[in-house]
Amino acid sequence: MIDGDAIYAVWLREVKVYLRERERVISSFxxxxxWLLVFGSGLGASVSLQGVxxxxxxxxxxxxxxxxxxxxxxxxxxxWDRKLDFLKEVLVAPVSRTSIFVGKMLGGCTDVMMxxxxxxxxxxxxxxxxxxxxxxxSLLILLLTSFAMVSLGLVIGSNxxxxxxxxxxxxFLIWPLFFFSxxxxxxxxxxxxxxxxxxxxxxxxxxxxxxxxxxxAQSQAFPVYVDLSVLxxxxxxxxxxxxxxxxxxxxxx
Amino acid sequence: MIITTKDLTKxxxxxxxxxxxxxxIEEGEIxxxxxxxxxxxxxxxxxxxxLLKPTSGAAKVNGxxxxxxxxxxxxxxxxxxxxxxxxxxxxxxxxxxxHAMLYKIPREIRKKRIDEVISLVGLEDRADDITRVxxxxxxxxxxxxxxxxxxxxxxxxxxxxxxxxxxTREHIWSYIKKLxxxxxxxxxxxxHYMEEADMLCDRIAIMDAGEIVVLDNSANLKKKVGGxxxxxKMDEPNLERIRKLSFVTEAEMKDGTVQIKIKDVSKNLxxxxxxxxxxxxxxxxxxxxxxxxxxxxxKEIRSGxxxxxxxxxxxxxxxxx
Ligand SMILES: Nc1ncnc2c1ncn2[C@@H]1O[C@H](COP(=O)(O)OP(=O)(O)OP(=O)(O)O)[C@@H](O)[C@H]1O
Ligand SMILES: [Mg+2]
Numbered sequence: 154m155i156d157g158d159a160i161y162a163v164w165l166r167e168v169k170v171y172l173r174e175r176e177r178v179i180s181s182f183x184x185x186x187x188w189l190l191v192f193g194s195g196l197g198a199s200v201s202l203q204g205v206x207x208x209x210x211x212x213x214x215x216x217x218x219x220x221x222x223x224x225x226x227x228x229x230x231x232x233w234d235r236k237l238d239f240l241k242e243v244l245v246a247p248v249s250r251t252s253i254f255v256g257k258m259l260g261g262c263t264d265v266m267m268x269x270x271x272x273x274x275x276x277x278x279x280x281x282x283x284x285x286x287x288x289x290x291s292l293l294i295l296l297l298t299s300f301a302m303v304s305l306g307l308v309i310g311s312n313x314x315x316x317x318x319x320x321x322x323x324x325f326l327i328w329p330l331f332f333f334s335x336x337x338x339x340x341x342x343x344x345x346x347x348x349x350x351x352x353x354x355x356x357x358x359x360x361x362x363x364x365x366x367x368x369x370a371q372s373q374a375f376p377v378y379v380d381l382s383v384l385x386x387x388x389x390x391x392x393x394x395x396x397x398x399x400x401x402x403x404x405x406x
Numbered sequence: 407m408i409i410t411t412k413d414l415t416k417x418x419x420x421x422x423x424x425x426x427x428x429x430x431i432e433e434g435e436i437x438x439x440x441x442x443x444x445x446x447x448x449x450x451x452x453x454x455x456x457l458l459k460p461t462s463g464a465a466k467v468n469g470x471x472x473x474x475x476x477x478x479x480x481x482x483x484x485x486x487x488x489x490x491x492x493x494x495x496x497x498x499x500x501x502x503x504x505h506a507m508l509y510k511i512p513r514e515i516r517k518k519r520i521d522e523v524i525s526l527v528g529l530e531d532r533a534d535d536i537t538r539v540x541x542x543x544x545x546x547x548x549x550x551x552x553x554x555x556x557x558x559x560x561x562x563x564x565x566x567x568x569x570x571x572x573x574t575r576e577h578i579w580s581y582i583k584k585l586x587x588x589x590x591x592x593x594x595x596x597x598h599y600m601e602e603a604d605m606l607c608d609r610i611a612i613m614d615a616g617e618i619v620v621l622d623n624s625a626n627l628k629k630k631v632g633g634x635x636x637x638x639k640m641d642e643p644n645l646e647r648i649r650k651l652s653f654v655t656e657a658e659m660k661d662g663t664v665q666i667k668i669k670d671v672s673k674n675l676x677x678x679x680x681x682x683x684x685x686x687x688x689x690x691x692x693x694x695x696x697x698x699x700x701x702x703x704x705k706e707i708r709s710g711x712x713x714x715x716x717x718x719x720x721x722x723x724x725x726x727x
Contacts, residue, residue: 158507159508161507162507166493166500166504169495169496170495170496239491241491242487242492242493242505242552244457245480245483246480246505246508246509247481247508249477
């Protein structure tokens with residue numbers, strides 16, 4: 154089932170393409186930086202939360218936000234691959250669909266992690282308290298979250314029939330996932346309807362874990378083991394759905 | 407038989423693209439699948455290479471069932487798609503390297519194999535350019551190189567020489583022949599170039615509206631359509647009289663010449679010329695595969711009408727997106 158060469162081949166392609174598409178890489182930094190600088194310091198001048206500046210407070214949330222967008226866009230991008238019939242060449246190869254899925258997923262996670270790494274380094278420059286230990290711990294949480302989100306993106310991308318659905322996904326999935334995740338506000342003491350929504354949003358747990366890692370355990374709404382278990386279970390379910398979706402994928406033309 | 411299909415059918419909504427197809431293709435042969443646009447050639451190939459699930463019916467490729475053993479089928483085949491399918495964010499060579507990895511070509515011979523196919527299609531100078539900047543024909547050549555590279559048992563070529571210049575086409579033809587002779591590769595080829603089918607294919611099936619209309623080797627097909635064609639240039643031809651002659655099967659005016667289909671030219675040409683009166687010139691042409699094709703599939707260009715009315719087409723467009 155799992156085939157190292159095939160996974161490597163698919164992964165390598167994704168990484169090469171990522172490094173080659175400079176415009177895409179650069180533009181993926183624009184919105185997190187704007188959020189941090191404009192929103193963070195604009196609102197942050199008058200607000201502080203949980204004893205830190207608003208900019209510092211939303212920093213973990215912005216990291217997860219950029220991860221969320223990059224991951225899901227990456228996944229949905231396979232609609233274009235299918236449109237161009239490039240994916241057909243891979244689907245007709247004598248390798249299991251599981252390997253193709255895993256290669257695609259690892260490729261996406263690599264893109265996302267390169268981006269996260271740069272944003273973490275940037276954090277040091279705007280005064281976020283990141284020690285080497287925190288740095289490594291944060292990367293691990295981000296990696297786990299990227300497994301979950303890239304897989305989710307691929308599940309969506311392999312089931313969508315056409316590009317028009319793309320906007321639906323952005324408006325009805327990505328933005329809600331982001332807004333209800335507590336990336337911009339603490340999730341404790343919310344009105345009950347809102348807190349119910351934050352509880353079912355898997356991104357909440359990524360934000361919460363990362364906030365705990367960077368701002369300290371007192372800023373977390375859930376115990377770490379809850380965050381990590383939710384992320385792991387969600388990732389496994391998405392990977393499972395992803396392999397099934399890839400298995401069922403037919404040519405789309 | 408390396409490929410057999412049994413009542414293989416594919417429906418898209420209420421359009422039947424392939425209708426109860428029964429085919430047997432022998433090991434080592436080059437099998438031509440001809441037919442007008444929309445006949446169902448690509449759909450047939452897509453099902454045989456496991457990219458599309460049949461609506462009903464079954465097929466075996468290299469002894470493996472396409473529905474229950476798709477991965478075994480995939481390791482027996484190679485395909486050159488009709489639609490563009492190179493990865494245009496990678497260089498030509500990278501496309502081939504990725505293919506080599508996916509098809510498990512041993513590392514030791516990978517480079518040699520890649521260089522071999524690159525030089526076959528004459529892309530030596532451009533192999534390390536991003537394929538986005540390739541011309542259409544160069545991309546096609548790369549796709550061909552890629553499909554041929556892993557020496558599959560069965561090779562599907564869906565309009566392989568579409569858009570290629572004459573030199574490259576000849577090159578590809580001789581390589582296809584060579585591959586079929588030396589490696590015993592079975593090939594299923596679709597094309598709209600009749601001379602290509604005539605030259606390469608051991609047997610030819612003409613398909614129309616999802617069904618095989620006729621299947622035979624090229625010589626027999628031509629014999630079936632029958633007769634040779636005599637082209638006469640003359641003033642005031644009397645078509646009625648010509649048609650009445652016992653050895654004439656068809657006669658009509660076309661572009662100022664009289665086209666007469668005639669049985670056994672060598673015997674009857676003289677008689678014909680005696681009967682028609684004064685002529686300016688005469689030309690005898692043997693039946694070509696082109697004539698065969700037109701004979702079996704009709705002359706008119708197909709409109710969308712026969713695929714269903716307006717609403718069917720709307721529904722179809724939805725699916726197609
Ligand atoms: N994904 C699809 N959805 C709906 N209809 C389809 C789809 N693919 C093919 N068809 C229809 O099936 C019929 C056969 O198409 P196919 O592509 O097999 O034709 P073809 O013989 O390869 O033609 P061409 O010579 O133009 O390549 C056409 O009427 C086409 O519109
Ligand atoms: Mg076709």
